[in-house]
Amino acid sequence: MRELLAGYFGASLKVYDSYAARPIQPSVANYVKTHDFSFNGTTVLTDIFPEPRHYLVQVRHPLESIASLYEFALHHGMIRIDSFLTWRLFLRLQLRRWRRFVDLWVRGRTKHALVMPYSRLLDEPEQALVEVITLISGSDEVCQKSVRSSLAKVEHLQYVGETKSFRGTRRQLAEFRYFDAALFRRIEEKHMRRYLLVAGIDRFEN
Numbered sequence: 001m002r003e004l005l006a007g008y009f010g011a012s013l014k015v016y017d018s019y020a021a022r023p024i025q026p027s028v029a030n031y032v033k034t035h036d037f038s039f040n041g042t043t044v045l046t047d048i049f050p051e052p053r054h055y056l057v058q059v060r061h062p063l064e065s066i067a068s069l070y071e072f073a074l075h076h077g078m079i080r081i082d083s084f085l086t087w088r089l090f091l092r093l094q095l096r097r098w099r100r101f102v103d104l105w106v107r108g109r110t111k112h113a114l115v116m117p118y119s120r121l122l123d124e125p126e127q128a129l130v131e132v133i134t135l136i137s138g139s140d141e142v143c144q145k146s147v148r149s150s151l152a153k154v155e156h157l158q159y160v161g162e163t164k165s166f167r168g169t170r171r172q173l174a175e176f177r178y179f180d181a182a183l184f185r186r187i188e189e190k191h192m193r194r195y196l197l198v199a200g201i202d203r204f205e206n
Contacts, residue, residue: 007150055113
C-alpha cells in the first residue's frame with residue numbers, strides 16, 4: 001500500500017517506517033507505517049504526531065496470514081524444526097495474536113479509521129486505492145488516471161511461500177504444506193461472526 005500511495009502522491013508522501021534501515025525524522029512524516037507488534041493501538045503515535053490522525057488498518061484472513069508468516073519464519077531460520085506439531089503450536093499462538101490485533105484495531109476501531117482487507121486490494125484494486133487516497137487527502141477529488149498509473153507500475157504483492165511473490169495474487173491455502181480443509185473451515189467458522197464479518201474478510205478459497 002505504501003508503494004501504491006507513493007506512486008500516486010509522489011514526493012509529497014513523507015513515509016516514516018521504523019523498520020527501515022535509515023528512517024526519516026518522524027517530525028517531517030505525514031505517513032507512518034507500523035505493524036504494532038506490541039499492541040499499543042493508536043497510542044503508538046500519540047507522543048510523536050499531533051491530532052488529527054487518520055488510520056488505515058490493513059488486515060488479512062487469519063489463516064492466509066499465519067500460513068505465510070509460518071513459511072516466512074521457516075525460510076529465515078526463525079523456526080528450526082518444521083513439523084506438523086510445530087505448525088499447530090505456531091497456529092494456536094498466532095491466532096491469539098491475530099484476534100488481539102482485530103479486537104484492538106477493527107472491533108474497537110477508532111475515529112477516522114478505514115479498515116482495508118487485503119483481499120479488497122486484490123479484487124478491487126482501483127476502488128480500494130481510491131478509498132485510501134480519499135481518507136489520506138481528505139478530499140473526494142481523486143485523479144483516476146494517476147490511480148491507474150500507480151496500480152500499473154507498482155507490484156502490490158502477496159507473500160505466497162518462501163521467496164515467491166506475485167503481482168495481485170491471492171493466497172491459495174490448499175497449496176500450504178499443512179493444509180487441512182476440515183480444520184481450517186472449523187477455525188474459519190469459529191471466527192466468522194465476531195472477527196471476519198466485522199473486518200470485511202471473505203472466506204478463503206481452495
